[in-house]
Amino acid sequence: MLSGTSVALRAGARRAVRRSASILPATGPARCLAGRQTSFAIAGMSQQRRAYAVTTNPNPPLGKKNATNETPSRIGLIGARGYTGQALVELLNEHPYMDLRHVSSRELAGQELKGYSKRKVIYETLSPEDVARLDKDGEVDCWIMALPNGVCQPYVEALDQGKSNSVIVDLSADFRFNDKWTYGLPELVKRSKIAQSRRISNPGCYATGAQIGLSGALDLIEGMPTIFGVSGYSGAGSKPNARNNVEVLKNAIIPYSLTSHVHEREISHQLNHEVAFVPHVAGWFRGITLTLNIPLRKEVTSRDIRQIYQDRYAGEKLIKVVGEPPLVSSIMGRHGVEIGGFAVDSTGKRVVVIVTIDNLAKGASTQCLQNMNLALGYAEYEGIPVM
Numbered sequence: 111m112l113s114g115t116s117v118a119l120r121a122g123a124r125r126a127v128r129r130s131a132s133i134l135p136a137t138g139p140a141r142c143l144a145g146r147q148t149s150f151a152i153a154g155m156s157q158q159r160r161a162y163a164v165t166t167n168p169n170p171p172l173g174k175k176n177a178t179n180e181t182p183s184r185i186g187l188i189g190a191r192g193y194t195g196q197a198l199v200e201l202l203n204e205h206p207y208m209d210l211r212h213v214s215s216r217e218l219a220g221q222e223l224k225g226y227s228k229r230k231v232i233y234e235t236l237s238p239e240d241v242a243r244l245d246k247d248g249e250v251d252c253w254i255m256a257l258p259n260g261v262c263q264p265y266v267e268a269l270d271q272g273k274s275n276s277v278i279v280d281l282s283a284d285f286r287f288n289d290k291w292t293y294g295l296p297e298l299v300k301r302s303k304i305a306q307s308r309r310i311s312n313p314g315c316y317a318t319g320a321q322i323g324l325s326g327a328l329d330l331i332e333g334m335p336t337i338f339g340v341s342g343y344s345g346a347g348s349k350p351n352a353r354n355n356v357e358v359l360k361n362a363i364i365p366y367s368l369t370s371h372v373h374e375r376e377i378s379h380q381l382n383h384e385v386a387f388v389p390h391v392a393g394w395f396r397g398i399t400l401t402l403n404i405p406l407r408k409e410v411t412s413r414d415i416r417q418i419y420q421d422r423y424a425g426e427k428l429i430k431v432v433g434e435p436p437l438v439s440s441i442m443g444r445h446g447v448e449i450g451g452f453a454v455d456s457t458g459k460r461v462v463v464i465v466t467i468d469n470l471a472k473g474a475s476t477q478c479l480q481n482m483n484l485a486l487g488y489a490e491y492e493g494i495p496v497m
C-alpha cells in the first residue's frame with residue numbers, strides 16, 4: 111500500500127525502538143483522577159499520618175499488548191508551519207507508522223516540507239472544503255489541527271458535514287469545553303476513552319503541567335491552589351505579538367492575563383476544583399516552570415507528600431517525581447513532566463510543588479502524538495522518546 115515509503119517507515123520504526131530503550135524505571139501502584147479510594151500506609155510513618163486516601167490507578171498506560179494496529183496511518187497536518195506543527199513533523203518523521211501526506215500553510219505553499227524524510231511532501235493551502243474533499247476521497251486517516259484559537263471551527267464543520275470518521279486532534283482551546291470531544295490528557299483521563307474517540311481536544315500547555323502537578327495531591331487539597339507560571343516565548347506562537355517580542359523580554363518577564371486566563375478555566379473545569387492561575391512569559395524559547403502553592407486539609411511532611419506523588423505516578427513513563435525543584439532548562443526538548451520541590455510550611459498544611467514541562471513537547475506535540483497513538487490503535491508511547 112505504501113510502496114516507496116515502506117522502507118523509510120520501517121527504518122523509522124527501528125530508530126524509534128532504539129530511542130525508547132532509555133525508559134524511566136517505575137513499578138508499583140499509581141493513582142488516577144477518576145480512580146477508586148483505598149487506604150495506603152507508608153512504612154515508618156507515624157499512626158497519625160499513616161492513612162492517606164490514595165487512589166489506585168484504574169487507567170494504567172496502554173502497553174504494546176493493547177496495540178493492535180500495524181498498518182501505517184495517513185496524516186494531514188493543518189497549521190504545519192507553526193511551532194507546534196514543526197514539533198509534530200519532527201515526531202512524525204521518527205514514528206514507525208505515521209505517514210504524513212498533507213501539510214497546510216498559506217505562507218509556505220508550494221515549498222517542500224523540511225525535516226521529513228519518509229516521503230516528499232509539499233506545503234499546500236488547504237481550505238476547509240479541500241480538507242473535506244481529501245477526507246471524502248479516503249486520503250487521510252487522522253487530521254491534526256495546529257491552528258490559532260478560533261480558526262479551526264470551519265475545518266471541523268466541513269469534516270463533520272461530510273460525516274468524516276477520521277480522527278481529529280485539535281491543539282487549540284476551541285473544543286476543550288465541548289462535551290462531544292474527548293479531553294486528551296492520557297495520564298488523567300481514561301485512556302480507553304481516548305482510544306475510542308474520533309474527536310480529541312489536546313490540553314493547553316500550562317494546563318497540562320498544572321493538572322499533573324495538582325492531581326498528585328487532589329484528595330488532600332482544601333481551598334484554592336494558586337499557580338504561578340512562566341513560559342518560554344514559543345508559547346505565544348510564531349506570529350509577532352506582545353508576548354513574543356524578544357527585545358521586551360531581554361531584561362523582563364511579562365505578566366499577562368492576570369485573572370481569567372483560559373487555562374485557569376480549563377484546569378478548574380477538568381479538576382472540578384477552582385484554582386487561581388497567573389501566567390508570565392520569559393526570554394527563553396521553550397519550556398514552562400510552574401510554582402503550585404497548595405493548601406491542604408491535613409498536616410503532611412515533605413517526605414509524605416513526595417511519596418504520595420511517587421505512588422500516584424508510578425508507571426507513568428512521561429512523569430518523573432524528583433526531590434529538588436526541577437529547573438526549566440532541564441526539560442527543554444524533553445517529552446515529559448518533572449515534579450519536585452515539595453516544601454511544606456510550618457503548619458504542615460501548605461505545600462509548594464514545582465512542575466516543569468516543555469510547552470512544545472508534552473505541552474502540545476508529544477501529547478498530541480500520545481492521543482493519536484491511542485486513537486489509531488498503536489502503543490501509546492510509540493515514537494516518543496520517554497523520560
Ligand SMILES: NC(=O)C1=CN([C@@H]2O[C@H](COP(=O)(O)OP(=O)(O)OC[C@H]3O[C@@H](n4cnc5c(N)ncnc54)[C@H](OP(=O)(O)O)[C@@H]3O)[C@@H](O)[C@H]2O)C=CC1
Binds near residue numbers: 192218257261346
Ligand atoms: N506554542 C505552544 O507552546 C502551544 C500552542 N498550543 C496551541 O496550538 C495551536 C498552534 O500554536 P503554534 O504552533 O504556537 O502557533 P503558530 O502561530 O506558531 O502557528 C500557527 C499555524 O497556523 C497557520 N495559520 C494561522 N492562521 C491561520 C488561518 N487563519 N487559517 C489557516 N491557517 C492559519 C499558520 O500558517 P500560515 O500562516 O503559513 O498559514 C501556522 O502554521 C494554537 O491554538 C495554540 O494555542 C497549544 C499548546 C502549546
Ligand SMILES: CC(=O)N[C@@H](CCC(=O)OP(=O)(O)O)C(=O)O
Binds near residue numbers: 344390
Ligand atoms: C506564552 C503564551 O502566550 N502562552 C499561551 C499558551 C499556549 C497554549 O497552550 O495555548 P492554548 O491554550 O491557546 O492552546 C497563552 O497564554 O495563550
